[in-house]
Amino acid sequence: MTPAARIAAAITVLDQILSGSPAEQALLRWSRASRFAGSGDRMALRDLVFGALRRRDSLAALGGSLTGRGLMIGHARQAELDLPAIFTGARHDPAPLTEAEAALTPPETLPDDLPDWLRPAWTAALGPQAAEVARAMTDRAPLWLRVNPARTTPDAAVAALAAEGIDTVPAPDFPQALRMTSNERALARSAAYRDGLVELQDLSPQQACALLPLAPGLRVLDYCAGGGGKALALGGRQPGMTITAHDALPDRMADLPARAERAGLRIALEARPRGPFDLVVTDVPCSGSGTWRRTPDAKWRLDAAQLDELLALQAHILDRAAPLVGPGGHLAYMTCSLLTAENEDQIRAFHARQSGFVAVMQRLWTPLQGGDGFFLALLRRD
Ligand SMILES: C[S@@+](CC[C@H](N)C(=O)[O-])C[C@H]1O[C@@H](n2cnc3c(N)ncnc32)[C@H](O)[C@@H]1O
Numbered sequence: 469m470t471p472a473a474r475i476a477a478a479i480t481v482l483d484q485i486l487s488g489s490p491a492e493q494a495l496l497r498w499s500r501a502s503r504f505a506g507s508g509d510r511m512a513l514r515d516l517v518f519g520a521l522r523r524r525d526s527l528a529a530l531g532g533s534l535t536g537r538g539l540m541i542g543h544a545r546q547a548e549l550d551l552p553a554i555f556t557g558a559r560h561d562p563a564p565l566t567e568a569e570a571a572l573t574p575p576e577t578l579p580d581d582l583p584d585w586l587r588p589a590w591t592a593a594l595g596p597q598a599a600e601v602a603r604a605m606t607d608r609a610p611l612w613l614r615v616n617p618a619r620t621t622p623d624a625a626v627a628a629l630a631a632e633g634i635d636t637v638p639a640p641d642f643p644q645a646l647r648m649t650s651n652e653r654a655l656a657r658s659a660a661y662r663d664g665l666v667e668l669q670d671l672s673p674q675q676a677c678a679l680l681p682l683a684p685g686l687r688v689l690d691y692c693a694g695g696g697g698k699a700l701a702l703g704g705r706q707p708g709m710t711i712t713a714h715d716a717l718p719d720r721m722a723d724l725p726a727r728a729e730r731a732g733l734r735i736a737l738e739a740r741p742r743g744p745f746d747l748v749v750t751d752v753p754c755s756g757s758g759t760w761r762r763t764p765d766a767k768w769r770l771d772a773a774q775l776d777e778l779l780a781l782q783a784h785i786l787d788r789a790a791p792l793v794g795p796g797g798h799l800a801y802m803t804c805s806l807l808t809a810e811n812e813d814q815i816r817a818f819h820a821r822q823s824g825f826v827a828v829m830q831r832l833w834t835p836l837q838g839g840d841g842f843f844l845a846l847l848r849r850d
Pocket residue numbers: 691692693694695696697698714715716717720751752753754781785
């Protein structure tokens with residue numbers, strides 16, 4: 469496909485997303501209907517669509533309308549492409565610019581690409597960094613790997629990946645996290661990945677897991693385990709613990725046994741975990757506002773009613789998980805959100821509901837530190 473034909477395809481897919489279709493579904497539908505497209509085309513289309521969603525409002529302002537076409541005109545203007553050479557109207561190309569589109573004068577200040585209803589909460593949560601973090605959310609997220617200390621060392625993992633053509637750079641001051649700088653798509657087929665030397669995990673959850681108190685013999689429960697990212701990170705860091713994984717939707721844990729085997733770990737799946745545990749991790753469902761670089765359509769789909777539902781679920785999970793913590797044990801609350809309502813406020817409300825837990829630490833990571841937005845609160849039971 470030519471660059472212009474890819475832009476025409478992005479216009480079609482973006483229009484479907486703007487009409488309410490989830491981005492992944494719209495892309496899949498296009499791929500199925502476009503057998504002529506190769507993997508390079510599909511990747512390029514995905515980059516165009518996700519890039520446009522990250523900057524939806526600013527591209528609409530540059531392109532003159534909140535439509536697939538407006539976003540792609542905005543994209544072409546922002547990337548300083550030759551618009552008449554793309555918008556030609558030839559067979560697979562988008563239609564030529566109308567007079568109004570060609571004459572558009574973009575506003576002097578572009579929107580910040582935040583949903584209007586959420587801006588006050590964003591600003592309250594991030595203070596003087598709010599604008600910079602919003603800007604960071606419009607960039608593509610880096611891909612991070614976690615070196616599995618149960619299998620190898622950071623230096624050996626970097627060398628093993630490099631031998632397979634995958635270049636990585638360790639995070640400053642946190643060498644067990646490797647940022648992929650080339651050949652990301654080769655990872656899943658690489659021996660380094662298959663043999664459990666590395667796992668995919670963003671930088672900030674790795675840093676959060678590294679702050680949790682671990683020791684041989686500890687009984688650890690990952691209460692919202694999903695794919696098991698946190699259980700695997702903890703088990704890799706500290707041998708000799710008993711690790712249990714639970715999720716209200718057990719199907720979400722379908723990949724966990726294979727991932728644990730690859731990592732050389734034993735993780736028991738448990739539908740009804742019974743305490744006491746020495747450490748209970750609640751990596752709760754959240755708005756995902758810290759990960760909007762990866763799922764930019766979620767940024768525009770979230771609304772106040774959904775956020776309220778999530779807040780209620782988070783409180784419910786904390787209340788269910790708390791009794792599973794034994795005396796002297798720890799409760800770790802995690803979200804990939806930047807919003808105070810899901811983070812600090814949620815912990816404050818928990819303390820008001822439940823006595824017997826003391827705050828040990830709280831920490832918020834933002835994309836300005838390299839990884840996704842992430843929150844950790846660690847509490848200890850008296
Ligand atoms: C943020 S995801 C977990 C991601 C996972 N810990 C990881 O690192 O890959 C939240 C998980 O909580 C689960 N969940 C939702 N409601 C729950 C509940 N009431 N009790 C336990 N888990 C729940 C969801 O099914 C989802 O898998």
